[in-house]
Amino acid sequence: xxxxxxxxxxxxxxxxxxxxxxxxxxxxxxxxxxxxxxxxxxxxxxxxxxxxxxxxxxxxxxxxxxxxxxxxxxxxxxxxxxxxxxxxxxxxxxxxxxxxxxxxxxxxxxxxxxxxxxxxxxxxxxxxxxxxxxxxxxxxxxxxxxxxxxxxxxxxxxxxxxxxxxxxxxxxxxxxxxxxxxxxxxxxxxxxxxxxxxxxxxxxxxxxxxxxxxxxxxxxxxxxxxxxxxxxxxxxxxxxxxxxxxxxxxxxxxxxxxxxxxxxxxxxxxxxxxxxxxxxxxxxxxxxxxxxxxxxxxxxxxxxxxxxxxxxxxxxxxxxxxxxxxxxxxxx
Numbered sequence: 001x002x003x004x005x006x007x008x009x010x011x012x013x014x015x016x017x018x019x020x021x022x023x024x025x026x027x028x029x030x031x032x033x034x035x036x037x038x039x040x041x042x043x044x045x046x047x048x049x050x051x052x053x054x055x056x057x058x059x060x061x062x063x064x065x066x067x068x069x070x071x072x073x074x075x076x077x078x079x080x081x082x083x084x085x086x087x088x089x090x091x092x093x094x095x096x097x098x099x100x101x102x103x104x105x106x107x108x109x110x111x112x113x114x115x116x117x118x119x120x121x122x123x124x125x126x127x128x129x130x131x132x133x134x135x136x137x138x139x140x141x142x143x144x145x146x147x148x149x150x151x152x153x154x155x156x157x158x159x160x161x162x163x164x165x166x167x168x169x170x171x172x173x174x175x176x177x178x179x180x181x182x183x184x185x186x187x188x189x190x191x192x193x194x195x196x197x198x199x200x201x202x203x204x205x206x207x208x209x210x211x212x213x214x215x216x217x218x219x220x221x222x223x224x225x226x227x228x229x230x231x232x233x234x235x236x237x238x239x240x241x242x243x244x245x246x247x248x249x250x251x252x253x254x255x256x257x258x259x260x261x262x263x264x265x266x267x268x269x270x271x272x273x274x275x276x277x278x279x280x281x282x283x284x285x286x287x288x289x290x291x292x293x294x295x296x297x298x299x300x301x302x303x304x305x306x307x308x309x310x311x312x313x314x315x316x317x318x319x320x321x322x323x324x325x326x327x328x329x330x331x332x
Contacts, residue, residue: 003056003064005071009239011231012188014163016072022090022235024065025053025192026072027182029080029159047076051165052104053180053192054235055082055094058138062094066101079104081149083165085194085235086177087115089122089142096143105148109169111176113147126210126296134288151178161185168227170196172217173210181227190231196220197250199237207253207282210293214304218254221247261301265311268321274298 002020009017018024029049050069055062069077079102084092087108095106095116108116115121123131123140131140157165168179173195180192196217198209211217224232225244232243240246257278264277275295279286286294302322305311313322 003061003068005068008068008072011190011239012184013186014161014184015182015188015190015231017233017239018065018068019239020056022054022056023192023233023237023239024056024061025180025233026069027051027053027163027165027180028073029163030161047078048073049078049080049159051080052082052098053233054085054091054194055098057090057093057142059094059097059143062097062101065094066098078102081105081107083151083180084108084112084116084147084178085170085180085192086174087112087119087122088174088195089119089138089140091194091235092116092119092145093138093142095145099145106145107149107151108147109151109167109176109178112174112178113150115175116142116147117144119144123292125212126292128296132288135292139289153178168223170194170220170223172196172213172215172220174212179224179227181229188231189229190233191227191229193224193232193234195235197224197232197234197237197243197247199234199240200246200249201238202234202236203246203250203253208257208278208284208294208297209253211254211297211300214254214258214300215307218251221251221254257301258305261298261305262310262324265322265324268323270319270321271295271299271302274302274322 003018007019009019011017014028014030016026031046031048056065081104082095082098098104119142123135127135151167153167153169162185164183166181168181170177170179177194177196179194179196182190225247230241232240260278260281264274275298278298284290311322311324313320
């Protein structure tokens with residue numbers, strides 16, 4: 001669904017989600033007067049302070065988000081900050097436009113800051129060198145904007161209406177991804193999960209999602225299952241009230257890919273040969289984007305499986321080969 005007023009889902013008195021290809025969170029600080037029983041309507045209608053979670057894929061997304069905020073808060077609002085879950089282009093593309101329009105701050109973790117300020121890093125990482133033209137469009141390279149605040153995972157931000165914003169490290173998908181955990185003045189807990197987990201229909205469609213660190217991604221999935229909240233908001237997928245089953249589905253996708261790699265590496269393969277094997281196995285016809293994203297992800301799997309003592313590599317005739325260790329039966 002495209003970013004529009006019709007895509008807004010109201011999940012609590014102070015939280016809305018603009019649902020779409022990338023979900024955008026709106027956390028509203030309605031001010032100290034909002035929760036006072038004797039507040040006048042004038043006091044309650046004073047400008048509110050807004051914290052966005054991510055900003056969509058480009059400046060057009062930023063413009064649409066701003067128009068939605070104008071409609072939701074006709075008495076006025078102040079956009080205080082965009083809190084970035086991570087630095088992939090589809091999450092930070094609206095940052096620059098919104099900063100220029102409103103003067104808001106950008107908050108991000110230390111590990112994501114570099115690729116938010118020098119956005120060519122994203123395609124450089126997935127390609128492993130200076131990126132070629134086809135992977136330098138807006139899907140891969142967002143407009144850069146400076147990070148004003150480095151997220152401190154020990155910090156709790158108390159809003160003037162009594163709401164609380166906390167930060168949860170959710171590594172794996174990317175360098176230093178952050179979950180934004182919000183408790184409303186009424187005690188309703190919502191967590192914005194970024195790409196630490198993918199919605200049911202998303203993971204079924206994209207069974208091999210991009211992963212930077214496979215081991216950390218698996219650990220994060222287990223962590224998410226233990227986070228108590230009324231609302232779980234993945235960046236790609238539906239808003240959920242229970243997350244364990246979806247976490248297990250994500251884990252199943254990872255384990256199946258691991259098993260497929262181990263099966264393939266019963267005989268020596270180069271990373272290029274492994275990419276073709278996995279793509280053919282999953283009926284994927286690779287285009288430029290999938291080639292680099294899945295190829296990069298499979299190299300992350302190779303590193304992870306080697307760290308687990310399941311595979312090894314060597315170089316022969318100027319090619320790198322990977323193969324399962326001799327105890328393959330016990331591995332599987």
